Amino acid sequence: MIHREGLFTILMVSAITTLLFVLAVIRSSFVLALIFAIFFVIELLVLWFFRNPKREVPVLDDQKIYAPADGKVVVIEDTKENEYFKDERLMISIFMSPLNVHSNHHPIGGKIAYEKYHPGKYLVAWHPKSSTENERHTTVYKSGKSEVLIRQIAGAMARRIVNYVNTGDIVSQGGEVGFIKFGSRVDVYLPKGAKVNVEMGQKVSSRIDVIAEMT
Numbered sequence: 001m002i003h004r005e006g007l008f009t010i011l012m013v014s015a016i017t018t019l020l021f022v023l024a025v026i027r028s029s030f031v032l033a034l035i036f037a038i039f040f041v042i043e044l045l046v047l048w049f050f051r052n053p054k055r056e057v058p059v060l061d062d063q064k065i066y067a068p069a070d071g072k073v074v075v076i077e078d079t080k081e082n083e084y085f086k087d088e089r090l091m092i093s094i095f096m097s098p099l100n101v102h103s104n105h106h107p108i109g110g111k112i113a114y115e116k117y118h119p120g121k122y123l124v125a126w127h128p129k130s131s132t133e134n135e136r137h138t139t140v141y142k143s144g145k146s147e148v149l150i151r152q153i154a155g156a157m158a159r160r161i162v163n164y165v166n167t168g169d170i171v172s173q174g175g176e177v178g179f180i181k182f183g184s185r186v187d188v189y190l191p192k193g194a195k196v197n198v199e200m201g202q203k204v205s206s207r208i209d210v211i212a213e214m215t
Helices: 004-027 030-049
Strands: 064-066 071-081 087-096 103-105 110-118 136-143 146-154 161-163 176-180 184-190 210-213
Touching: 004 030, 071 184, 087 210, 110 161, 136 161, 146 161, 146 176, 184 210
Parallel strands: none
Antiparallel strands: 064 210, 071 087, 087 184, 103 176, 110 136, 136 146, 146 184, 161 176
């Protein structure tokens, strides 16, 4: 499946690729044929980037925190969250390379207690200050007495963050929260004491891998 966020981009690249193919055939031009070949490869890469595999959450359980993004775990630490909680939280960060699926999903189900977009810089996604200075979108989920915060963060290549929820929405675990175009990062803030189920450097898949559990 192709994600809807990529339809316009794919149509534009496909139109250019088709035009180059027609011109190369009509004019029997080696140069145009070479340019067509380059754009054909670009089209394949764009299709790969905007893929949206169909997945189902194995077990619906809001005590389990599913990965909200595909990528590699780059941070597991206790840190202060200053936007919403304003206290110490356990943070797990997932870095998404341009080769990862870039749709993001709800780690738990429940009510959207808070969401806010912040314009900002485009530091590389693994930079320590990217979570507070880059363009980002914060979403907080409330399930019973538990609250989980995720932060979609733009990177040096990511220039557009899409978020589909509004404060007050009721969402299901594994549903789609948004999309980040090109390389980026998602931070997950959990209550201190949550059981961590992943290790540094581990690759995770959204809606599939449980990154932590409430205790």
